[in-house]
Amino acid sequence: MVIPGRRVQRRVTLTEIAEACGVAPSTVSRALSNPNRVSTVMYERITSKAQEMGYTSALLPSADNRLARGTIALVLPNLTNPFNLDVIRGAQAQIRAASYLHLLVSTEESLPMEAQWMREMARTVDGIVVSSPRIDDEALRAVSQVAPTVVVNRAAPGLSGVVIDTPAGLGQAVHYLNSLGHTRIAYVRGPHASWTDRTRFEAITAAAHESDVEIVAVGRYQPTLSNGAAAADAVVLTRATACIFFNDVLAIGALDRFHQLGVAIPDDLSVVGCDDIFGASFSHPPLTTVTSPGESAGRAAVDMLIGRFATRDRSDRIDHISAHLTVRASTGPRNND
Template identity: 40%
Template sequence: MGSPKRTTIYDVAREAGVAASTVSRAFSNPRRVNAVTRGHVHAAAERLGYRPSPLASALQSGRTATIAMLVPDITNPHFFGAIRGAEGRARQADLTFILSNTEESAAKEQDQIERLSRSVDGFVLAASRLPGGAVADLARDHNLALVNREVEGIPSAVVDNDSGSGQIVDHLASLGHRSLVYLSGPEQSWSAGRRWNALRSAASEHGMAAERLGPFPPMTDAGGAAADAALARDATALVAHNDLLAIGVLKRLAERGVAVPEEASVVGYDDIFGADLCVPALTTLAGPGDRAGRAAVELLLRGGSRSGTLTDPHRVVLPSHLVIRESTGPAPVTGHSRRLLH
């Protein structure tokens, strides 16, 4: 048997003996319907078990019951978890969910916010490429929450990359590595700067040398240039901005005959789908992206950047953990770079 037919506004209109437009106004704009008729419509709706749609309630309150999530690259598997978590929480709240791809462009991100501002009640900005000042300015006029980005005064849900980067360095130091290079992501990436600062600090505590190279686009195709830059250094450990870049690095090292992990260890961030399928399987920092997406929508439901004062924001920090696979191993006795360059 099929599911019971859902009661519609037309069923209520027939039951109440009024026009469907009158039923609509009785719920969406009750002041335009006289009290007697409005009561008659509500009684008919109650008898039939009819409930107005969230959109009807939104129209009554001046809201749209819609939120938008903006991501820099919709094809990057890193964002899949955050998107899934945000969409699921929006669905639970009977909100329409819009997803927008900003193509790693701060200008396109701002343009999308302005274009959608009259159509949505709030925005979730994932790994926003906008400068912090621009985000703060937008928050004065729009309801915002951030994922994997922090701007003072704006609600955010982030994976703890600080302690996670420390886990990476601890792991490499335990394997005898005395130097590392960080293959950085986009210049406007908040997480790239945050990860580098944490890596550099942890390396200093272990007496390890650390160098930042790049920026590189956070995609597999950029791995060749990143690997070549790393091979010109004496570092035995390569830490890539994300797994896509790390997978590209592994591919290039194989092309150049560099054995991983015997001659060089490689680490990524995000633990995307496929990180355990490449050869060798990638050691990477994992975090609950789906929980970050859910938390950001929850922050919007609490009022987002319009809740409380901007000096007392909501901030959710989620734990990260290192997943150790075959791409990391004991440091070689001598650096691989010198052998390759001669």
């Protein structure tokens, strides 16, 4: 990971600046990460002393123009899922429109890497947007105390963010499959540390209870095409007549494997994905999925973050974006043979 040079050439610590100014290190951190979190007098006092001591990240815009040309980090668990590319497009457009620099970080599904880099970036950037984080709520709240942070697809006390309501869409999928005669449905689960997977599974099981449908949980899988193929073998063993996958990447990976196994889709098995990524509409067969507006989420998250730069209101807030089931050819009536 390369951090912009304007903030990495340090020779002075926050603690040293705090001692020189006679304030707490947390006050210095707030002033340098987001000047609007302290008074103008305190901001000028701290940045003047920091410049004097050679702390290069203190070379921020003047008090009259604090919101120009800072750096916003966008953190994602991977760059292989097309849904994340949609989030990037939306976030990048808003960051560019606001004249900020854009730092893109992929943690490659590594929880330790995500935890370390988030802690480090909180001291070097003006704000952070993190999508589908794997670290826990407490760690995220600690990061947000150092730098303004907005989370995509995580809702927890003390955190602000944007949540796409895919769980409701998957609840729709359960009811839809049940209307087609399916009473035993497999759910292929996502990564262990995924809040999104947990909320999707909870919504699926709640909808199944309402419809008197049996849900069979299958494994824990990182969202890759090869893992989707592996999950397909496990789904066949459940003897379910329909299956829902954590996301479209897993579902599309499974479709090819089902074909190899001689499982006809949807005659033998109905398949549902989630996110409606690029490619879902022309998979074979076209995939029934929950349409999830990732680009809108990216835009909304950046708008929320920049809004927090300009206001003293630090209360947490969660905005919701709706999602819906899109029916295509991968689902059909249960075969009673």
